[in-house]
Amino acid sequence: MTATPAATTPATPADRASDARDGTAGATETTFPVVAVVGAGQLARMTVPPAVGLGARLRVLATDPDESAAQVVPDVQLGSPDDLAALRRLAQGAAALTLDHEQVPTEHLRALEAEGVAVRPGPDALEHAQDKLLLRRRLDAMGVAGPAWAEVRSADDLRAFGERAGWPLVLKTPRGGYDGKGVLVVASLDEAAAWLERAAGEPLLAEEAVRFTREVAVMVARSPSGQAAAWPVVETVQVGGVCREVIAPAPDLDDDLSAQATALALRLAGELGVTGVMAVEGFEVPASPATDGASPRFLVNELAMRPHNSGHWTIEGSVTSQFEQHLRAVLDLPLGSTAPRARWTVMVNALGGDYPDLFHSHLHVMARDPAVKVHLYGKSVRPGRKIGHVTAWGDDLDAVRARAAHAADYITGTVDG
Numbered sequence: 001m002t003a004t005p006a007a008t009t010p011a012t013p014a015d016r017a018s019d020a021r022d023g024t025a026g027a028t029e030t031t032f033p034v035v036a037v038v039g040a041g042q043l044a045r046m047t048v049p050p051a052v053g054l055g056a057r058l059r060v061l062a063t064d065p066d067e068s069a070a071q072v073v074p075d076v077q078l079g080s081p082d083d084l085a086a087l088r089r090l091a092q093g094a095a096a097l098t099l100d101h102e103q104v105p106t107e108h109l110r111a112l113e114a115e116g117v118a119v120r121p122g123p124d125a126l127e128h129a130q131d132k133l134l135l136r137r138r139l140d141a142m143g144v145a146g147p148a149w150a151e152v153r154s155a156d157d158l159r160a161f162g163e164r165a166g167w168p169l170v171l172k173t174p175r176g177g178y179d180g181k182g183v184l185v186v187a188s189l190d191e192a193a194a195w196l197e198r199a200a201g202e203p204l205l206a207e208e209a210v211r212f213t214r215e216v217a218v219m220v221a222r223s224p225s226g227q228a229a230a231w232p233v234v235e236t237v238q239v240g241g242v243c244r245e246v247i248a249p250a251p252d253l254d255d256d257l258s259a260q261a262t263a264l265a266l267r268l269a270g271e272l273g274v275t276g277v278m279a280v281e282g283f284e285v286p287a288s289p290a291t292d293g294a295s296p297r298f299l300v301n302e303l304a305m306r307p308h309n310s311g312h313w314t315i316e317g318s319v320t321s322q323f324e325q326h327l328r329a330v331l332d333l334p335l336g337s338t339a340p341r342a343r344w345t346v347m348v349n350a351l352g353g354d355y356p357d358l359f360h361s362h363l364h365v366m367a368r369d370p371a372v373k374v375h376l377y378g379k380s381v382r383p384g385r386k387i388g389h390v391t392a393w394g395d396d397l398d399a400v401r402a403r404a405a406h407a408a409d410y411i412t413g414t415v416d417g
Helices: 013-022 042-046 048-054 084-091 105-115 123-130 132-142 156-165 189-199 255-272 322-328 358-368 398-412
Strands: 034-038 057-062 075-076 096-099 148-153 170-171 183-186 206-209 214-222 229-232 234-239 242-248 276-284 300-304 344-351 373-376 386-394
Touching: 013 373, 034 084, 042 344, 048 057, 048 183, 048 322, 057 084, 075 084, 084 096, 084 105, 084 242, 084 276, 084 300, 096 322, 096 358, 105 123, 123 132, 123 255, 132 386, 148 156, 148 170, 156 170, 156 189, 170 189, 183 189, 214 255, 214 322, 229 255, 242 398, 255 276, 300 322, 358 373, 358 386, 358 398, 373 398, 386 398
Parallel strands: 034 057, 034 096, 057 075
Antiparallel strands: 148 206, 170 183, 170 206, 214 229, 214 234, 214 276, 234 242, 242 344, 276 300, 344 386, 373 386
16 A cells, blocks of 8 residues: 655745754755855945854955955955856855845846856846836836836927826936936926937836825845745935935834835735845825825835845844845845834935045044944945945934934034034
């Protein structure tokens, strides 16, 4: 008589951890995983401390030996993210390959996947963060609310969209823009003429200029085994197209809207097949009386499939930072708690100004407010360049915002006392 095989269920991260402890997963005391990171910017740099805590090692691909993460990671390889051979060398022997930035050719990532490399996030998900037109089409197909938009290739296309959506409009390059680059608000065809001429018939993304209450963001994480987690929805304050401040959680955010935005972000991560951390940037818009409150109040603007500026507050402000969670996710480890550690946490970016002596400005900030945390990125100072960020927390939001802003302004050189 033939025995009936017992029913099986997929192994969970906890099962795999137990197997490794028992020696059934081929683990030994020296088999700490290597995570290969394409790019050596500040995101890779801030991933180093949690990697140490998790027993993981980082290997980064840098274009210059003086890049932010290359200064602090022992295992640095020099090369271009456009070079498939460099990516192959980077991934050799690594448990997973992940990204410090999204500017990596998806055809190279697909080639690595075909060769057995665990690319996380995978190219099918990543392309939605790389190509804003592709993202808009996918969001429409999913029924996800966002700004009215159109693909434009000519002045006639833009004029027609402007007549439908109303001026001003927001023009975006579909690929490669960040921190206000690749974005232009135009009130007329004349203001868009130079961009249209430079595009030379290549597509641009035109969007309505949303009349929003404020900008908000949701950070979520998802592992290959499908476990997911989300941090509180935050408010982001933009100045000149660059994030100035992040407030966690977003003050006075309606509970229903918070739940809707979080559920949507988790849905996007699942349906797009994201592995790792993802930021969903969006707009809170007022309820429309004409629809009896049924119109969407959270509009998706853009996605980032990596640790993101709107999640830097989690380093001190959450039980598990976005950087640790990203490593946990790409290695398919159990995800950590996203609970906040304080009532309010505020992160303020420090931008380069006319004061290059960051070391002594840091000393002043530490002495003036020992509870403020300063993160400097090892970058040379240039006006407008993100050179670091400051985080403060506490029970009084006004006081916390003032402390973080003063510290960032002192580092920037905006204030001198």
